[in-house]
Structures are given as structure tokens and as C-alpha cells.
Amino acid sequence: MVPLKAYIPRRVSIEWLRSPWAILISGGLGVFLGTTQPQVAVWIAPFGTLYLGLLKMCVLPILLAAITNSLGRLMQSHDARQYVQRIMVVFPLSLLGVSAIAAAIAALAGPGRNLTTDTLQTLGVLVNQSGVDLEMALSGPLPEASGSDVGTLVNSMVPDNIFAALSEGQTLKVLLFAMIFGVSLGLVKASTTAALFDTLDSLYQAFNKVIHGLTYLLPFGLCSLLAYQLSQVGVEVLLSMVDFVVVAIATFALIYLISTLIIWRRSGVGLWPTLLALKDPTILSLATSSSLACLPAAITSLSDNLKFNPQTTNLVTPLAITLCRFGSVVYFASATLFVVQLYQRDLGLAGLGVVIVGSILAGMATSGVTGILTLTMLGLVLDPLKLPLEAVLVLFIAIDPLMDPFRTLGIVHTGMAATALVASRE
Amino acid sequence: MVPTLTVIQTAVLFRKLVGVGRRWWMAPLRVGVILLLCLGITFGFSDVAQAVPKASASATATRPAAAGATPVRAAAPTPALLPAMPPDMQRILDRGKLTVAVLGQDNAPFFMQTDEQLGGLDIQLARALADQLGVSLEITRSAQTFDQVVDTVYGQKADLAISKISRTLKRAQRVRFSRPYLRMRQGLLVNRLQMAEQTQGRSMVETIRDLRGQVGVIKGSSYVGFLKQKFPQATIVEYPTWEDIVEAVVRGDILAAYRDELEVKKVVRTRPDAALQLQTIALTDTQDSLAVVLPWGSAHLLAFVDQYLDTLTAQYTVDTVLDEYAAYWAAQSPPQP
Numbered sequence: 001m002v003p004l005k006a007y008i009p010r011r012v013s014i015e016w017l018r019s020p021w022a023i024l025i026s027g028g029l030g031v032f033l034g035t036t037q038p039q040v041a042v043w044i045a046p047f048g049t050l051y052l053g054l055l056k057m058c059v060l061p062i063l064l065a066a067i068t069n070s071l072g073r074l075m076q077s078h079d080a081r082q083y084v085q086r087i088m089v090v091f092p093l094s095l096l097g098v099s100a101i102a103a104a105i106a107a108l109a110g111p112g113r114n115l116t117t118d119t120l121q122t123l124g125v126l127v128n129q130s131g132v133d134l135e136m137a138l139s140g141p142l143p144e145a146s147g148s149d150v151g152t153l154v155n156s157m158v159p160d161n162i163f164a165a166l167s168e169g170q171t172l173k174v175l176l177f178a179m180i181f182g183v184s185l186g187l188v189k190a191s192t193t194a195a196l197f198d199t200l201d202s203l204y205q206a207f208n209k210v211i212h213g214l215t216y217l218l219p220f221g222l223c224s225l226l227a228y229q230l231s232q233v234g235v236e237v238l239l240s241m242v243d244f245v246v247v248a249i250a251t252f253a254l255i256y257l258i259s260t261l262i263i264w265r266r267s268g269v270g271l272w273p274t275l276l277a278l279k280d281p282t283i284l285s286l287a288t289s290s291s292l293a294c295l296p297a298a299i300t301s302l303s304d305n306l307k308f309n310p311q312t313t314n315l316v317t318p319l320a321i322t323l324c325r326f327g328s329v330v331y332f333a334s335a336t337l338f339v340v341q342l343y344q345r346d347l348g349l350a351g352l353g354v355v356i357v358g359s360i361l362a363g364m365a366t367s368g369v370t371g372i373l374t375l376t377m378l379g380l381v382l383d384p385l386k387l388p389l390e391a392v393l394v395l396f397i398a399i400d401p402l403m404d405p406f407r408t409l410g411i412v413h414t415g416m417a418a419t420a421l422v423a424s425r426e
Numbered sequence: 427m428v429p430t431l432t433v434i435q436t437a438v439l440f441r442k443l444v445g446v447g448r449r450w451w452m453a454p455l456r457v458g459v460i461l462l463l464c465l466g467i468t469f470g471f472s473d474v475a476q477a478v479p480k481a482s483a484s485a486t487a488t489r490p491a492a493a494g495a496t497p498v499r500a501a502a503p504t505p506a507l508l509p510a511m512p513p514d515m516q517r518i519l520d521r522g523k524l525t526v527a528v529l530g531q532d533n534a535p536f537f538m539q540t541d542e543q544l545g546g547l548d549i550q551l552a553r554a555l556a557d558q559l560g561v562s563l564e565i566t567r568s569a570q571t572f573d574q575v576v577d578t579v580y581g582q583k584a585d586l587a588i589s590k591i592s593r594t595l596k597r598a599q600r601v602r603f604s605r606p607y608l609r610m611r612q613g614l615l616v617n618r619l620q621m622a623e624q625t626q627g628r629s630m631v632e633t634i635r636d637l638r639g640q641v642g643v644i645k646g647s648s649y650v651g652f653l654k655q656k657f658p659q660a661t662i663v664e665y666p667t668w669e670d671i672v673e674a675v676v677r678g679d680i681l682a683a684y685r686d687e688l689e690v691k692k693v694v695r696t697r698p699d700a701a702l703q704l705q706t707i708a709l710t711d712t713q714d715s716l717a718v719v720l721p722w723g724s725a726h727l728l729a730f731v732d733q734y735l736d737t738l739t740a741q742y743t744v745d746t747v748l749d750e751y752a753a754y755w756a757a758q759s760p761p762q763p
Contacts, residue, residue: 117699124698133691136631137711138656143631342702343619383627388618391702 017216020276023283026219027226034230041227048228048287051221054214055284055293058207060166060174062296063318065204067178068185069197070314075186083312086422091324094418098255098410099356099363102330105251106337107352111244113341122240123395130394156369171292172367175322204314211296215280222287229289232401241399248334252406255330259417266420267306277305281412289404291321291411298416302423312423320415322367327410328374329363331403336381339392345385354384372397512726518585524556525564527575527584527719534692535751536590547747548588551607551718555586558734576601579719585727587719592686594648602722604731606715608742612652613687614641614707615672615694620681621705634707639681642671649684656712657684676700686714688744695748696755708744 016022034041074080115123136143159165159173166174185193238245264274281298288294299317303310320326336355340347347355358381366374375396379389396403511519518524528548532538537546544565556563566584569575572591579587580600593603614634625633637657643649645664653662663680665671671683672693683690687708694701718735720728740746 120699120702122698124694124701127701128694128698134630134705134707135710136634136707138635138709139711142629345619382622386619386622388622388705390705391618 014216017219020279022219023222023279026223027283027287030223030226031230033223033227037227038231041231044224045228046224048221048224051214051217052225052288052290052293054217055211055288055296056169056290058210058214059292059295060169060171061203062207062211062299063171063174063292064166064178065200065207066299066314067175067318068182069200069204070311071179071182072186072193072197073311074315075183080186083316083422087316087319090418090421091320094414094421095324095326095329095360095363096356098326098414099329099333099359101255101258102251102333103337103352103355103359105254106247106334107347109243109247109250110341111241111247111334112338115342119240122236126237126240126398127391127394156367171322175318208296208300211300215297218280218283218287222283225287225289229401229405233399237395237398238402241395244334244338245399245402247338248331248403249406251330251334252327252410255326255410256413259414262417263306263420266423266425267308268425269306274306277301278413278416281416282409285408285412286405289408291325291327291408291415294408294412295321298412302416302419306420307426308420308423309426313419316419316422317415320418321412323364324415324418325363325366325411326414326418327363327407327412328366328377329359330410331407332362332378332381333359335378335392335396336385336387339382339387340385342392343387345387347385351385355381358384375400514585514721514724514727515730518559518561518727521561523562523564524552524559524586525566525584526552526556527569527578527587528552528565528567528589529572529575530567530570533590534754535747538754540754546751547608547742548590552588555731555734559730573597576719579721582721582723585720585724586731589719590716591719592648593715593717597719600722602720602724602728604718604720604728605735606717607735607738608688608716608744608747610686610688610714610716610744612649612656612709612712612714613685613690614709615675615683615685615690616705616707617675617678617681618703618705620678624681637682640679642674642680642683644668644671644685647685652712653684656709672697676703678703688747691744691748692755695752 033044071080074083156170157172157176159170159177162173162177165177185196260274260278263278264271267274267277269277278301281294281301284294284297285291295318298321299313302308302317303313333355336359337347340351340355362377362380365377365380369377375393376389378393378396382389528537528544533546535546536548537544539545549565552565553563566578569578569589572589575587575589575591576597578584588607591597593606597603616634620639621630621633624639636659638659639661640663641653641657641660642663642665643653645666650662650664653660660681663674665674668683668685668689671680671685674680675683676697687706690706690708694704694706718731720731
């Protein structure tokens with residue numbers, strides 16, 4: 001009797017799907033389709049959405065399990081104090097650092113300075129098309145103002161119903177709940193908690209398997225997501241704002257470089273293995289434009305490939321990525337200086353300070369929101385500088401399909417660097 | 427038992443009524459009197475009823491004469507015998523042309539020189555009215571201000587005026603207005619930077635309702651009065667022309683300009699390079715409606731114009747007008763400073 005196994009081809013290797021070449025080729029194909037074949041790009045878009053959906057599906061369970069588990073164990077092992085101290089130093093300093101770098105580059109390069117009349121006209125036509133005309137009554141009740149201030153940030157942090165927060169995917173609330181839950185679980189001195197820790201651990205492991213399996217689909221997802229995103233960028237606007245786009249991307253590139261150096265030095269492995277380990281989260285963030293979807297990949301890359309202490313990585317990476325939002329901070333600093341120079345406003349040193357601090361606040365405020373609301377947080381910086389937001393917001397929305405991947409890369413990659421600074425090696 | 431009783435009761439009643447008993451011979455007499463009464467009542471009513479046909483009959487008797495006369499008059503070839511036309515209508519038909527007063531300076535998209543010919547919304551409307559009357563169109567452009575256009579009509583130097591004239595009560599004392607052909611609202615053209623200085627954490631709507639700062643209006647226009655009424659806290663700055671005001675707003679010398687929403691929206695359309703500096707605001711609970719101006723004596727022509735405006739299928743709005751003439755401005759904008 002011939003065993004059934006003999007009929008199945010023995011070596012159907014799909015490992016090639018994980019090779020850098022496959023990713024390079026699919027990325028190139030995505031860029032080609034997105035720039036030259038917009039119809040095809042729209043046609044294959046559902047696959048990218050499916051891939052992104054599968055990735056996001058794993059985020060909340062991993063977030064909950066990883067943070068609760070690592071924080072709980074940390075409390076039990078009594079060295080929590082040391083980590084909290086490190087976090088309190090590293091996070092604010094790195095935020096200040098990236099914000100200052102971005103502001104300095106934008107102030108020196110001066111995007112938005114001395115625009116030609118033609119450029120201004122193209123931008124103006126875009127502003128007009130979006131219908132920013134305001135219709136209002138002089139009497140009657142005041143319309144409800146949509147809040148975009150620090151108050152909304154506080155509101156979006158505390159869950160009054162953790163299940164509602166989970167079902168609506170409000171990450172900040174889940175994060176806070178997981179931290180409180182982890183700390184209190186660590187404080188329970190009963191032996192029964194071990195079972196719960198094991199459960200959380202297996203939950204985490206299971207979803208990590210899913211994420212690992214999904215990396216085989218990455219080439220397809222990458223091609224589809226890149227093609228669709230690029231097909232959404234308006235070329236004319238892009239050309240008018242080209243100096244801002246170039247400066248912003250250059251800033252992201254510089255900060256990416258610095259972050260890579262930090263991770264390399266802290267990891268203690270060679271440069272090439274470091275770069276290979278960073279490949280997955282980098283490509284994922286460029287392809288998905290969703291920092292949360294990259295969270296599992298970032299944790300795996302730091303703890304499995306670069307051998308940082310898994311317990312610390314599990315805890316600090318989600319915190320750095322969801323709270324610090326380095327990419328948004330960088331983007332807001334650049335964007336604010338673009339607006340300042342567009343409106344030919346003279347900014348003293350004090351004004352520059354406002355930009356740096358305001359960008360940090362605005363960037364952190366984006367952690368509770370998604371989509372266009374992210375960009376409206378720019379008002380948090382522009383308001384104290386007495387600069388108008390509405391007209392320029394239209395311009396930033398128009399180029400956002402191009403800027404969002406880089407912003408996400410900034411959030412994820414610099415978040416990983418901050419984690420590397422906090423975590424020690426195994 | 428019961429039926430028997432009733433029969434007996436009826437018989438007694440009948441007896442009482444006609445008095446059958448001692449004086450039985452009186453019975454036919456009483457019946458006769460009752461019958462006579464009934465007859466009298468019936469005749470009385472029928473007489474009134476008959477009177478109406480009688481009256482109408484007497485009226486119809488005179489009608490044939492009149493009916494006979496009309497065909498005779500209609501058939502008469504001489505125009506002198508035509509039934510009297512309303513004099514305001516008669517005047518136009520006699521002349522064979524409709525004279526329309528329009529402001530001397532061009533004001534796109536209402537009246538402007540395009541390709542060696544006058545065009546625009548107001549000119550279209552004037553042409554359509556002349557066509558409906560079956561006469562040719564003559565446009566007089568001697569007036570240099572909007573009030574002079576109204577004066578031209580008041581002095582009967584033109585049959586009517588279609589010249590972006592707003593309906594105001596002051597003008598309505600001397601001339602008549604048709605129903606509006608374009609309903610507009612009042613608008614503000616705001617310098618965004620100056621506005622951002624003013625908001626101080628309040629919403630845009632709140633800041634506008636309590637508008638402080640310098641607001642530009644055309645000298646001597648109705649907006650001087652509107653400004654005092656709607657924005658009492660604002661400082662009035664009067665400029666001779668609208669172009670001066672727009673320049674001042676773009677430069678940031680003043681906070682805002684105040685005029686109808688069409689002029690305000692026109693600015694950002696014709697000068698897209700300034701759109702980043704400017705914000706347009708339409709005040710939804712105000713109005714500034716454009717109407718056709720007629721002399722106070724032209725009651726019939728007014729009814730004609732109103733009826734024509736009613737039959738217009740497409741109602742114009744500020745945005746449709748701006749869109750319709752978008753190509754015109756696209757061609758115009760390069761020579762703009």
C-alpha cells in the first residue's frame with residue numbers, strides 16, 4: 001500500500017516568496033502599475049485591502065496579550081522601576097530630537113518660500129475646487145464645533161467600556177486598559193495568575209504564527225497596495241508642492257538613517273543582519289500606511305531577529321509606536337514651517353520653539369485618530385502661531401497618499417529605535 | 427291592542443282637526459282653507475324662481491347687439507380701431523424695439539463685451555424678453571452708476587433696466603421691481619491671516635458674528651448701511667472701487683470686504699493665486715436679490731416680465747452663474763495683475 005503522502009509533491013517550497021527579490025520585484029511592479037496603469041491599480045486594490053484587513057485583525061489580540069503579559073511579568077520581577085525610568089528619559093528626549101531635526105531642516109531648506117505665481121495659481125485652483133467657502137448664519141444657535149485639541153486626546157484615552165473600545169478598535173483605550181490590567185495582574189500574589197499568563201502567552205504566539213504566515217502574501221499585498229496608493233496622488237499638485245515633498249522625504253530619510261544606526265549599535269550584530277531584520281517592518285509600513293498593522297512585525301524583528309529582551313520589546317514597542325508617533329511629529333514640524341514660509345511669516349527663535357513643542361503635542365494627539373483627522377491635528381501647531389489651517393489643509397490632504405507611507409515608516413522605525421534604546425540585549 | 431289603539435287615536439285627532447262632530451259641514455271648508463294656504467306658498471316661491479330666468483332673459487336680449495359689434499371691430503383693418511392695448515405695451519410695439527438700460531462699465535458675468543458683442547446673464551435676459559415681445563433690442567449704456575441706471579428708467583428714457591440692480595426699498599419708492607431673477611446672499615471676503623489673529627480659540631462662526639476690525643465697503647453703496655446694521659463692532663473703511671478693497675484685503679491692510687456673495691466668490695475664481703490668503707463667506711440669513719427695474723407706470727410690462735421669469739425653467743443660483751461663465755474668466759485671468 002502506497003502511503004497517501006507519496007502523491008503529494010514533496011517539495012512545494014514557497015520560501016522564495018519571503019526573499020528580498022520577490023519583494024523588490026513586486027514593489028517595482030506596484031510602482032509601475034500605480035504610475036502608468038491606474039485602472040489596473042484600482043482593479044487589484046481589493047487584494048491589498050484584504051491583506052491589510054488580515055494584518056489588522058491580529059493587532060488588537062497581540063497588543064492586549066503582549067502588553068498585559070510583559071507588564072505583568074515585569075511587575076512580578078521587581079525591575080519595573082528601571083524600565084519606567086528609561087522610558088521617561090528616552091521617549092521625551094527622542095521626541096524633542098526628531099522634532100528639532102525636522103524643524104531645522106525645513107527652516108534651512110525653506111519649502112514654500114518665494115513660490116512663483118504659477119505655482120500659487122495651481123494651489124489656489126485646488127483650494128477653490130475643494131469648496132472651502134463657508135456658509136453661516138448671523139443669528140441662531142452656534143453650530144457644533146468639531147474639536148481638535150488636547151481635550152480630545154484625553155477623551156480618547158480612558159475607556160468607560162473596554163469591550164466597546166475593543167469592538168471599535170480604539171487603540172489608545174485598549175492600550176491604557178492593557179497597561180492597567182497588566183500592572184494589577186502583576187500585583188496579584190496568587191499562584192493562579194500563572195495560568196492567565198500562560199493563556200496570554202499562547203494567544204500571543206498563535207497570532208504571531210498568523211503574522212508569520214501572512215508574510216508569504218506580502219509580495220502580492222505590497223504590489224496591490226503600492227499601485228493603488230500611487231494611482232491616488234494628483235500629479236499636478238505634487239509638482240506644485242514638490243519642494244515641500246522633497247524636504248519632507250529627505251527629513252524622513254535622515255531620521256530613518258539615524259534610527260537604523262541606533263538600532264545597529266544597540267543590537268550588537270553586524271550591519272547587514274540588522275538591515276535584513278529591519279526589512280519586514282520597513283516594507284510593511286511603506287506598503288500599508290498603517291503603523292498598527294506593522295506592530296507585530298516590529299516586535300518580531302526586534303525580539304526574534306535582533307535578540308532584544310522579548311519582555312521589554314513586547315511592552316515598549318507598542319508604547320513607542322502608538323504614543324510617540326515620531327513620524328507624525330516630524331511631518332507636522334515640516335508642514336508647519338512650510339505654512340509659515342508660505343504665508344511669509346517671520347518666525348523668531350521663540351516661534352521655532354513653539355513649532356518644535358507644538359509638533360510633538362500634535363503628533364502625539366494623532367494616536368487616537370485616523371484618516372483625515374490626523375492632518376487636522378496640524379491646527380494644534382498653527383493655532384498658537386496664529387496661522388490659518390483650512391486652505392493649507394486641502395493641499396496636505398491632496399498629497400497625503402504619497403506622504404502617509406513615509407509618515408508611517410517614521411512612526412514604526414523610529415519607534416523601534418526608541419525601543420532599542422530602552423531594551424537591553426538578551 | 428296597540429294597532430287598534432293607534433287607529434282610534436288617529437281618528438280622534440282627525441276629528442279634532444277637521445272638527446267632525448257637531449258642525450260636520452264645516453269640515454270641507456277647513457280643508458279648503460288649508461289647501462289654499464299651501465297653494466299660496468307654492469306659488470309665492472315659484473314666482474321668485476321664475477324671476478331669475480326672466481332677468482337673464484332680458485340680459486341676453488341686449489347681448490346679440492354687442493356680439494354683433496365685436497366681429498365688426500376686429501375685422502376693421504385700421505389699427506386705430508384695435509382694442510386699447512395697455513399704453514406701456516403699446517409704446518414698445520409701436521416703436522418696434524425694447525430699450526434696456528445697462529450700466530456703462532462692464533460687470534462680468536452680467537454684462538460684458540465678448541468677441542465684439544455684448545454678452546452676459548443680463549443681456550441674455552434682455553434679448554429673451556425682446557424676442558418674446560417680437561421686437562428688436564436696443565441697449566443704452568449712458569449710466570455710470572447703478573443709481574443712474576435707476577434714474578434712466580424713472581425718467582422713462584428706457585423701457586426697463588436689467589443691470590445687476592439690487593432690490594432696495596429706497597429704489598422701490600420711485601420705480602417698480604420685478605420678482606428676483608437671481609437670489610443672492612451677502613458675502614464676506616476675509617483675509618485668512620488677519621482672521622487667524624482674531625479667532626483666539628473661538629470658532630470661525632463665533633468670530634464673524636462678533637466681527638471686530640476694519641471692513642471695506644464701496645463708498646456710498648448700500649453695504650455701508652448693512653455693515654452698521656449687521657456688524658456694529660466693525661470699523662467701516664470706505665473705498666472708491668471694489669478692486670481697491672480686494673487689493674487691500676489681499677495685502678492684509680484690512681480684515682475683510684463686504685459685498686454680495688457673487689462678487690466675493692468671483693474674486694477667488696479670477697485670482698486663484700490669492701486663494702490661499704482669502705476665505706469667502708456667504709451669510710445665509712441675509713439677501714441681496716437682483717431684479718428687473720421698470721418705470722412706476724409700466725404695470726402691464728411688469729406683469730409680462732414677471733410671467734416670463736416664472737416660466738424660466740432653470741433658476742439661476744450664484745454657483746450656476748459662476749460655473750456657466752467659468753470659461754470666460756479662464757480666458758480673462760492672464761491679463762489680470
